[in-house]
Amino acid sequence: MTGKAQILAIGDVHLGTACSGIPDEISSWGTDSARLTPAAALQAAVDFAIARQVDAILFAGDVVESTNARFEAMSSLKKNVRRLLDAGIKVIGVAGNHDVEALPRLAKLIDGFKLLGEGGCWEPIMLSRNGTPVAQIVGWSFGEKKVVHSPVAQLISAPPPSPPQAVPRIGLLHCDLGGGISSEYAPIKQSELDDTGFDAWLLGHIHKPSLEKLARSGGGFRPSGYLGSLVGLDPSETGPHGPWLLSTYGKEGGINLEHIPLAPLRWERLDVPIDGIGLEDVRDQLPAKAQELVRALAQDGLSPPQALGLRVRLVGSSGAYDDIRKWINAGKWKSDAVTRIDDTVVFFNRIDDAMDLHWDLEKIAKGNDPAALLARRLLLLQHDNEQSREFLDQARQRLGPIAKHNDWKPTQEHRSAIDPVSNDALRDVLMRSGKAALAEMLASRDAKAAS
Numbered sequence: 001m002t003g004k005a006q007i008l009a010i011g012d013v014h015l016g017t018a019c020s021g022i023p024d025e026i027s028s029w030g031t032d033s034a035r036l037t038p039a040a041a042l043q044a045a046v047d048f049a050i051a052r053q054v055d056a057i058l059f060a061g062d063v064v065e066s067t068n069a070r071f072e073a074m075s076s077l078k079k080n081v082r083r084l085l086d087a088g089i090k091v092i093g094v095a096g097n098h099d100v101e102a103l104p105r106l107a108k109l110i111d112g113f114k115l116l117g118e119g120g121c122w123e124p125i126m127l128s129r130n131g132t133p134v135a136q137i138v139g140w141s142f143g144e145k146k147v148v149h150s151p152v153a154q155l156i157s158a159p160p161p162s163p164p165q166a167v168p169r170i171g172l173l174h175c176d177l178g179g180g181i182s183s184e185y186a187p188i189k190q191s192e193l194d195d196t197g198f199d200a201w202l203l204g205h206i207h208k209p210s211l212e213k214l215a216r217s218g219g220g221f222r223p224s225g226y227l228g229s230l231v232g233l234d235p236s237e238t239g240p241h242g243p244w245l246l247s248t249y250g251k252e253g254g255i256n257l258e259h260i261p262l263a264p265l266r267w268e269r270l271d272v273p274i275d276g277i278g279l280e281d282v283r284d285q286l287p288a289k290a291q292e293l294v295r296a297l298a299q300d301g302l303s304p305p306q307a308l309g310l311r312v313r314l315v316g317s318s319g320a321y322d323d324i325r326k327w328i329n330a331g332k333w334k335s336d337a338v339t340r341i342d343d344t345v346v347f348f349n350r351i352d353d354a355m356d357l358h359w360d361l362e363k364i365a366k367g368n369d370p371a372a373l374l375a376r377r378l379l380l381l382q383h384d385n386e387q388s389r390e391f392l393d394q395a396r397q398r399l400g401p402i403a404k405h406n407d408w409k410p411t412q413e414h415r416s417a418i419d420p421v422s423n424d425a426l427r428d429v430l431m432r433s434g435k436a437a438l439a440e441m442l443a444s445r446d447a448k449a450a451s
Helices: 025-029 036-053 070-086 103-110 151-157 190-196 279-299 321-329 334-336 371-382 386-403 406-412 421-448
Strands: 005-009 057-060 090-093 111-114 122-129 131-142 169-174 200-204 224-226 242-248 255-259 263-273 307-317 338-341 345-357
Touching: 005 036, 005 122, 005 131, 025 338, 025 345, 070 090, 070 103, 070 338, 090 131, 090 307, 122 151, 131 151, 131 321, 131 334, 151 169, 151 190, 169 279, 200 242, 279 307, 279 321, 279 334, 279 338, 279 345, 307 321, 321 334, 321 345, 321 421, 334 345, 345 421, 371 386, 371 421, 386 421
Parallel strands: 005 057, 057 090, 090 111, 131 169, 169 200, 200 224, 263 307, 307 345
Antiparallel strands: 005 242, 122 131, 242 255, 338 345
């Protein structure tokens, strides 16, 4: 006989670091940046776990930012583990690539923190409620910073003993799902997870949650995916973040998943159309569109975050293109970067120029001057064909050595790093710089014609 279980699963926390991109000015709007940290997000998750009296909290690795951050992380982790244990809640985790050294050290210092699979092995543990088995957790921890083989292949070839009772089996793992042969972060395949026959797989490493469409229940339902970061650590980590509540209903009863968006800080991207309007209208549009977003989040039934960071893209076409572009580049928008909307402090982290030129590119491209040559290049970049790819290859040859220089190595190793010379990245930078250069050319030409 097996019973029901409630488990709170937490992805990458990265204790010992702070969320980047938060302006100092938010303090004057009544929000302390210390309340927006991973440590604050962990405390909120623990508050929820205690209020719901879950059976266990599971950490899917990268609980700590780094070995050097373990002393800063110690206080928060120790305090919250003690609160959970006092409430009768088990605390179980696996080590990821960031805390491969730090988490085993902390686990030895914090009574009651159970680290599974230390050193790169698979280890099971049984969860019980009132003496009745409710679930088996099977976990694996990084044993070194870089792991180029699939730990799930190891699990399939040498599985741990099956539990004596027919309970749901839940895998807990930090890994690179779908990672190719070049991955150094425990690359695994979805087919491998399926072959284990486990009832659920809870994964860490990627900060964007991938379980959203799986939050449902029913017999035969076997969710597997990323839990995501507990709070968006930088502006690229958009959307809701927080722990996941798993409810199990016995081996045949299925699993129910619910995302609990408790993160005190939320990041979103916001497109603001500028068609046919001037600079002052754009300045009015920004808070208006931000208010629409805040109200839309409230209508979704989500608790409003304490702070909402926005990355804005100005899209469309305006006759005031040059004035708007100069306003963006001069950073004059920063004077109105923070406001309060209802219970949420809203700030603009960045404003990107995604505007269309209000000039006719096709017409300009028919000329034979430098502006015409540049217009033809911009038109080429608007398509994904052999010619545009050849053009991007030429740009990659020029810019690649600069992007790979040792001076940029720290940015390449950042958790949210992207390939700066990928087709998408190159297309974006060439379009933005090309439009800006063309606008300067045309403005200069018009000024000469008027004199």
